[in-house]
C-alpha cells in the first residue's frame with residue numbers, strides 16, 4: 178500500500194472518523210424524531226357526531242384531533258351561490274361538489290382552521306360574522322371564505338381543509 | 354488584545370496572587386470590565402445599554418429560575434400554576450411581574466442598543482463580528498421571549514403559539530410536517546408546552562454564551578465612540594473602572610426606576626388581558642397580537658395580502674418578516690461610507706431618523722387590528738423599511754459628503770490635541 182501513497186495509518190484514520198461520524202448521525206436521529214407527534218397524538222381517533230339537530234343555515238363546531246371542525250347545513254341559496262362561482266377564478270379551484278359527499282351536498286364539513294396561520298374563523302357560531310362571501314371570516318388577518326369554505330380574499334392560500342369523513346347514517350357523521 | 358497603555362493586573366494580596374498564578378480569572382475580569390480595559394473617554398449615555406442588556410438578562414435568569422420552581426409545564430395545570438404563583442406563592446406575584454416586565458425592559462434596552470449601532474454605524478470594520486453576533490443574540494431573544502409567552506397557557510399564549518408555528522407551514526413542501534414536528538402534534542398541546550418550557554429554560558444560557566463571544570469580539574478593537582474616530586493615544590481613553598462602571602451605575606439607577614414603576618404600578622400595562630383567559634383551542638380571540646416588542650415585524654408579516662408573482666401571500670409575508678431582521682446581517686457591507694458616526698453624516702442622519710419613525714409606525718400598525726387604514730400604512734412602511742436598508746443606505750453612503758472629523762477623541766473632547774500638529778490627519782477608517 179505504501180506504493181500508491183496511501184499509508185495504513187491514513188486508512189485507519191479515515192475509517193475511524195467515518196465510523197464515529199456515522200455513529201454520531203445515528204444518535205442524532207432519535208433526538209430529532211422524538212419531537213414529532215407521539216403515538217397517542219397520532220392515534221387517529223375518529224369522532225361520531227349527531228347532526229340531526231342542525232337545521233339548514235346552521236352550523237356547529239365539533240372537535241377532531243383537538244382541532245375544531247365546522248359542520249354546516251347549507252341552505253339552497255348558499256349552495257346556489259357556491260355553484261355560481263366560476264371555479265377557474267379561484268385561488269384554490271374546487272367545486273362544492275368535490276368538497277362534499279354526493280347526494281349530501283348540503284353538508285359542508287371542514288376544519289375550523291384558517292389555512293393562513295391557523296386561527297379559528299368566525300361564521301359557524303350563532304350570530305358570528307360570516308364575511309362578505311357569506312361563508313367564514315378569519316379575524317386574525319382578514320381571510321374571507323365563501324359558502325363552500327373556499328378562500329376568496331385575504332392572505333390564506335388554501336380553502337378550509339375537508340377532513341376525511343363518511344355518513345354512518347342520515348343523522349350521524351364519522352370524522353377521521 | 355488591548356492598547357499598550359492598559360493597566361496591568363497586579364494583585365497585592367498574596368491569596369489573589371496565588372489564585373492568579375493558577376487560574377487567572379480575576380485578571381480576566383480586570384481586563385474585560387475592570388481598570389485593565391481602556392475605553393474612549395467620550396462615550397455618551399447611549400453606550401450604557403450594552404451593560405444594561407447584560408443586567409436585564411441576569412434579571413430574567415434569576416427571576417425565571419425561581420419561577421420555574423413553582424410552574425408546572427402541563428397543558429392541564431399550567432394556567433392554574435401561574436395563578437397559584439400569583440396568589441399563593443410567597444412574593445410570587447412580584448416575581449412573575451418582575452419576569453414579565455423584565456422581558457419588556459430587556460427589549461427596550463436592546464432596541465436602543467441596536468439603534469445606537471445604526472446611528473453610530475457601530476457595525477463597520479473592524480467591528481462586523483460584534484454586530485453579527487449581536488443580531489444572533491437578538492434572534493435568540495425573540496425565540497426565547499416567544500416561548501416564554503406561551504407558558505402561562507392563556508388565550509394569547511395558545512393562539513400566539515399557533516400563529517407563530519403556522520409561519521413555518523408557509524414553507525413549500527416541508528411546511529406542514531415541519532409545523533407538526535415543531536409542535537409535536539396538530540395543534541399546540543402538552544407536547545408543545547413541555548418543549549417550549551425546556552427550550553425557554555435553555556436558551557437564556559445560550560444567549561449568555563453568545564454574549565461572551567460578543568464581548569470577546571468587542572475587546573479586539575475596543576469600544577467604538579460617538580465621533581467614530583479610532584483611539585490613537587493614551588489621552589483618548591480612560592479605564593473602564595471606575596469611569597464607566599460609575600457611568601453605567603447611574604444608567605442602571607434610571608433603568609431600575611422605570612422597571613420598578615412598571616412592576617409595582619403598572620404590571621399589566623404591556624401585557625394583554627386575553628392572556629388571563631385559559632387557552633381555548635376552539636375560539637380565537639377577536640384581536641390577536643403578539644407582545645409589543647414583536648409589533649413592527651408582525652406588521653410586516655401582515656402587510657402582504659395578495660400573491661406576488663409566483664409566491665403566495667402567506668409565504669411572502671413570512672419571508673419579509675424574517676428578511677426584516679436578516680437584512681441587518683448585511684449592514685456592514687450595505688453602508689460603505691468611510692465615516693462612522695451619524696454626527697458627521699448630515700444626509701445619513703436624516704434618513705436614520707426617518708427609519709426610527711418608520712419602525713415606530715410599523716410598531717403601531719402591528720398592534721392595531723388587521724383592517725384599513727392600518728394594512729395600507731403597514732404596506733407603505735414595510736416598503737420603506739426595506740428601501741432604507743437596500744437602496745437608500747448604499748446610495749447615501751456613496752453620494753454624501755461627510756463633515757470634517759476631529760483629529761482625535763482628545764481633540765473632540767478638549768477642543769485641541771497637541772499631537773494634531775505633529776501627525777498628519779488620518780482617515781477615520783484605517
Ligand code: FES
Pocket residue numbers: 291292293294295296315316317318319320331332333
Ligand atoms: S390566520 Fe386566518 S387570516 Fe391569518
